[in-house]
Amino acid sequence: MTLTLADLSGCFDGVIPSIIATAAADGKPNISYLSHVAMVDGERVALSNQFFAKTAANIRANPRARLLLVHARSGRQFALDLLWESSADRGALFERMARDLKASSAQIGMGDVMRLRAIDIFRVVGIEPCLSASEAAPSEPAPVLLRDVAPAMSELTAQDSIAALLDALLASVRRLAACDHALVLLPEPARAALVTMASVGYRQSGIGSEVPIREGLIGEAAAGRSTFKINDASRLQRFSQAIARSEANEDRTRSIALPSLIGGLSQIAVPMIAQGELRGVLFAESPARLAFDADRQSTLEMLCQQAASSLALLDATAEEGPMTSLPTADRPAGVDEPVHVTAYAFDDSVFIGDTYVIKGVAGRLLVFLLERSMAEARTEFTNREIRLASELKLPEFKDNLETRLLLLRRRLDEKRLPVRLEQIARGRIRLCVTGRPIIRLRWVQGSKRQQVASAPLPDIPSVLESGRCSQDGNRQISIQLGYLKIGLR
Amino acid sequence: MLSLFDERRIQISGSRRRWGQGLIQIDAETARFLASPVMIILGTADSLGRPAIGRGLGCRFHTDGRMELAFSRWQWPRTAADIAATGQLAATWARPSDYVSYQLKGRAELREAGPGERDAAQRYCSDVSGVLTGLGVAPEQVAHWLTTQDLVLARLTVTEAYIQTPGQRAGVAL
Numbered sequence: 067m068t069l070t071l072a073d074l075s076g077c078f079d080g081v082i083p084s085i086i087a088t089a090a091a092d093g094k095p096n097i098s099y100l101s102h103v104a105m106v107d108g109e110r111v112a113l114s115n116q117f118f119a120k121t122a123a124n125i126r127a128n129p130r131a132r133l134l135l136v137h138a139r140s141g142r143q144f145a146l147d148l149l150w151e152s153s154a155d156r157g158a159l160f161e162r163m164a165r166d167l168k169a170s171s172a173q174i175g176m177g178d179v180m181r182l183r184a185i186d187i188f189r190v191v192g193i194e195p196c197l198s199a200s201e202a203a204p205s206e207p208a209p210v211l212l213r214d215v216a217p218a219m220s221e222l223t224a225q226d227s228i229a230a231l232l233d234a235l236l237a238s239v240r241r242l243a244a245c246d247h248a249l250v251l252l253p254e255p256a257r258a259a260l261v262t263m264a265s266v267g268y269r270q271s272g273i274g275s276e277v278p279i280r281e282g283l284i285g286e287a288a289a290g291r292s293t294f295k296i297n298d299a300s301r302l303q304r305f306s307q308a309i310a311r312s313e314a315n316e317d318r319t320r321s322i323a324l325p326s327l328i329g330g331l332s333q334i335a336v337p338m339i340a341q342g343e344l345r346g347v348l349f350a351e352s353p354a355r356l357a358f359d360a361d362r363q364s365t366l367e368m369l370c371q372q373a374a375s376s377l378a379l380l381d382a383t384a385e386e387g388p389m390t391s392l393p394t395a396d397r398p399a400g401v402d403e404p405v406h407v408t409a410y411a412f413d414d415s416v417f418i419g420d421t422y423v424i425k426g427v428a429g430r431l432l433v434f435l436l437e438r439s440m441a442e443a444r445t446e447f448t449n450r451e452i453r454l455a456s457e458l459k460l461p462e463f464k465d466n467l468e469t470r471l472l473l474l475r476r477r478l479d480e481k482r483l484p485v486r487l488e489q490i491a492r493g494r495i496r497l498c499v500t501g502r503p504i505i506r507l508r509w510v511q512g513s514k515r516q517q518v519a520s521a522p523l524p525d526i527p528s529v530l531e532s533g534r535c536s537q538d539g540n541r542q543i544s545i546q547l548g549y550l551k552i553g554l555r
Numbered sequence: 556m557l558s559l560f561d562e563r564r565i566q567i568s569g570s571r572r573r574w575g576q577g578l579i580q581i582d583a584e585t586a587r588f589l590a591s592p593v594m595i596i597l598g599t600a601d602s603l604g605r606p607a608i609g610r611g612l613g614c615r616f617h618t619d620g621r622m623e624l625a626f627s628r629w630q631w632p633r634t635a636a637d638i639a640a641t642g643q644l645a646a647t648w649a650r651p652s653d654y655v656s657y658q659l660k661g662r663a664e665l666r667e668a669g670p671g672e673r674d675a676a677q678r679y680c681s682d683v684s685g686v687l688t689g690l691g692v693a694p695e696q697v698a699h700w701l702t703t704q705d706l707v708l709a710r711l712t713v714t715e716a717y718i719q720t721p722g723q724r725a726g727v728a729l
Contacts, residue, residue: 082696087608087645089600094660095637095645097598097608098719119726120717132606134596141696145608197630199702202695298691331691355691 069193071105074144075360077135078105080166081298085134086113088124096120102167102182103135104159111148112159112185114167122186125150131188134196138297139356140203143196148188155184165290210242210361215368218242222372227489228380229472232264235373239350240266242369243362247327248350250338250373251277251284252469256427260288260347263473265325272325273476274424284349287335291344293363295334297356317422320415332357336366338374345374384449384468385493405484405501409433410508418483427458427466428474434458435497436485436505449493471495579713581616585657585729589614589622589648592682597626597709598645599637609634610700611646613679622659622711625668625676629705638663638709646711647719651690656719657729661712668706676703 077084083099090096098121102114111133115122125131129150136143154160164182218238225231232250239248247267251260259276280289287294316322330351338346348370350358358366408417409432415425416432423432434455439445449467452458475487475495484500581589595611609631614624624646628635638644644663649656668676680701687697716729 082692085596085608087598087600087606089604089606091604093600093602093604093641094643095598095600095606096660097596097645097647097658099596099647099649099656101721128604130605132608134608136696136700139696141693141699143699147605196699198699199630199704200695200698202698 069144069195071108071111071190071193074135074137074193075105076137076139077144078103079138079297079356081138081356082136082141084113084136086121087132087134088121089128089130090124091127096124100133102163103133104163104166104185106159106187110151110187110189111146112163112187114163114182115153115184115186122153122184125186133188139206139359142198145194145196146190147192149191151187151189153184153186159187160185162290162292165286165292165294168286207244207359207361210365214242215365218369219372222369222376225376226380226492228377228468229264229475229489231373231376231380235348235369236264236266238369239348239366242365243350243358245332245350245352245357247325247330247352248348249325250346250348252346252377253288253344254426255466260284261473262322262324263346263469263476268325268327270323270325271476271480272322273480274428274473275322275324277324283333283335284347287337287349288344288347291337291339293334293336293367295332295358295363297332297358299331299333317417317420320413320422320425322422327351327353329353331355334358334363334366336363336370338370338377340371340374340378343378345377346370348373380468385491403484403501405499405503407433407436407485407503407505408508409505412509418481418485421481421483423481423483424474424477428470428477430458431470432474432478432485433505435487436499436503439497439499440503445497445499446490447495447497449495579659579716579729581622581659581713581716581729585716586616588650588655589657589659590616591650592679592686593648593650594683595624596647596649597624597631597634598647599634599643600641601633601637602640607631607633607637612676612701612703612706614646615675622713623708624711625672625679625703625706625708627702627704628707630702635665635707638665644709644711649719651687654721656721658717658719659711659713660715662714663709663711665707665709668708672708673703673706676706 080102083101084103085097086100087095087097100113104112106112113133121131131148131150133146133148134143135146160182163185167182218241221234221238222231225234235250236248240246249262249265249268249272252263253259254261254276257276258279260279262272262275262277265271265273277284277288279285283294283296330353332354333349333351336348337344338348348366350366352358406419409415409429410417410425413425414427414429416423416429423429431452434452434457435447438447449471452471453467471487471489475489478486485503486498488496488498490496590613595614597609597611598606599609600606609626612625612627614622616622624644626634642662642664643660645658645660647656647658680703684694684697684701688694718724718727718729
């Protein structure tokens with residue numbers, strides 16, 4: 067049987083180093099390990115060339131090379147005869163390999179060392195399996211069956227809310243890719259970051275945690291709009307620096323830790339793209355090596371494409387709810403415990419009691435809902451009125467309101483706070499407060515405070531400076547707060 | 556762990572220096588590294604300049620500064636044929652835990668292995684398997700790379716030596 071490059075797909079995972087031998091014009095051989103080999107097409111491979119000047123010089127004098135590839139799972143070896151065709155230090159293939167290399171060398175702590183200088187493209191003129199004295203064959207994972215994928219796709223199309231869609235996606239990922247730990251992150255355009263909106267399998271859900279675009283596997287998948295994976299993270303310097311951060315620190319740092327699986331050996335990040343737009347990133351990890359083989363990667367990519375389309379569709383058909391007046395509601399009788407809500411103007415972070423809830427637009431939303439609810443004695447809100455509320459100054463991303471409400475809802479649930487949000491219909495939510503909210507608005511020491519102090523404003527109540535104000539004063543102050551922000555931004 | 560390395564038999568100059576006809580003597584520290592359970596890969600080319608790859612099964616040093624590398628002629632027939640035809644060999648040693656690597660090149664000639672050398676090669680295989688499995692590589696995978704069938708030794712007279720650890724100094728002469 068003649069082997070083809072396609073038969074060697076299990077050799078391109080970068081787990082076991084490949085080897086290249088070349089010879090100079092005078093016949094003197096050279097041999098070195100290679101960090102990265104990629105299949106260009108059915109007949110060509112591209113090899114990373116970071117610092118092996120001798121190999122680069124040799125192939126220019128004598129284009130023949132021999133490549134040894136090792137199957138990542140079985141350990142079987144294959145020898146390929148190559149003919150050098152060209153080198154490139156730019157272009158789509160180069161960029162793709164540079165990103166792969168960055169992702170895979172970060173796992174061995176050599177992210178900086180392994181900067182890709184050029185790629186060498188070779189035509190494969192022969193492939194032969196190397197002799198082996200071992201009969202050992204590892205157990206191959208069961209293939210993913212299309213008949214199992216189809217119902218999962220249908221389920222994704224059937225969901226009518228972002229929350230349900232993300233949960234359905236995670237359930238399918240867990241079932242089909244046989245991994246117990248996964249996250250879905252959606253874009254936060256205001257900060258060039260992605261925010262965790264749903265997760266499964268982790269002790270801390272990590273909902274609300276953020277990953278900057280281009281940082282780590284998740285950020286690279288978002289920036290490169292292609293799947294990134296690590297097959298063997300045994301010596302991984304974790305991309306996320308968040309591991310050590312405990313939940314207790316969250317209330318101090320105002321940042322939520324990205325959840326991570328201690329001892330995870332395989333990781334994959336798959337972008338969710340619809341109509342050319344990044345809609346999110348799925349991240350999954352497993353304690354097994356090589357958990358995300360080509361079958362599982364394709365399955366995750368299909369699920370992500372469907373989920374991205376469904377997200378786009380949900381955005382396009384978002385129910386806004388009526389603009390008509392909503393029913394008023396009395397506070398439940400007998401619950402008069404104060405609920406202390408502190409909002410910080412410099413980053414819009416909100417604390418309930420001593421618990422950090424969220425910051426940014428979601429934080430503004432929470433304060434807005436609480437204030438409205440108190441001022442108008444009602445608990446129900448529509449997306450339409452929220453969007454039109456000028457004091458919120460929502461960014462002009464129509465599609466993000468529902469996402470932000472979902473984020474807020476999940477954070478409040480997760481922290482088991484006396485303030486909760488319920489989705490009562492599409493485009494309609496209910497604010498549930500167990501107790502009597504007391505909102506304090508605070509400025510934090512620093513440059514913003516000086517800006518505030520110099521802003522041309524009428525009477526800012528002195529209580530604002532001290533961070534204390536009465537319940538009655540809240541409304542007035544928050545309106546001025548809104549004005550202040552207009553003045554500052 | 557110094558399976559094929561008998562330190563008492565090496566005359567160590569204490570520093571890197573060239574001697575004789577472009578020959579290179581390896582300093583003690585490097586020699587110790589080369590004889591430790593690290594991965595060894597062998598590069599050769601035939602008389603038409605077609606390269607070939609093999610894997611080494613340990614090395615030992617001789618008092619005259621030459622070294623011998625063991626490998627399986629059964630598994631790597633082209634490596635053996637090329638050495639016989641051209642007398643040239645390049646070998647790279649790489650430590651799997653931290654990628655510290657050296658490449659040595661020179662003239663080589665083959666000879667059959669004796670029983671003691673087969674035992675030494677077996678010890679190398681089990682030592683290097685231990686290192687790799689300690690790093691998480693499955694023993695069944697390693698088994699495909701290491702066999703002592705039809706063991707031969709390539710006696711290498713080193714004429715060039717390079718640092719090959721990934722990084723700025725990769726390719727710098729020792």
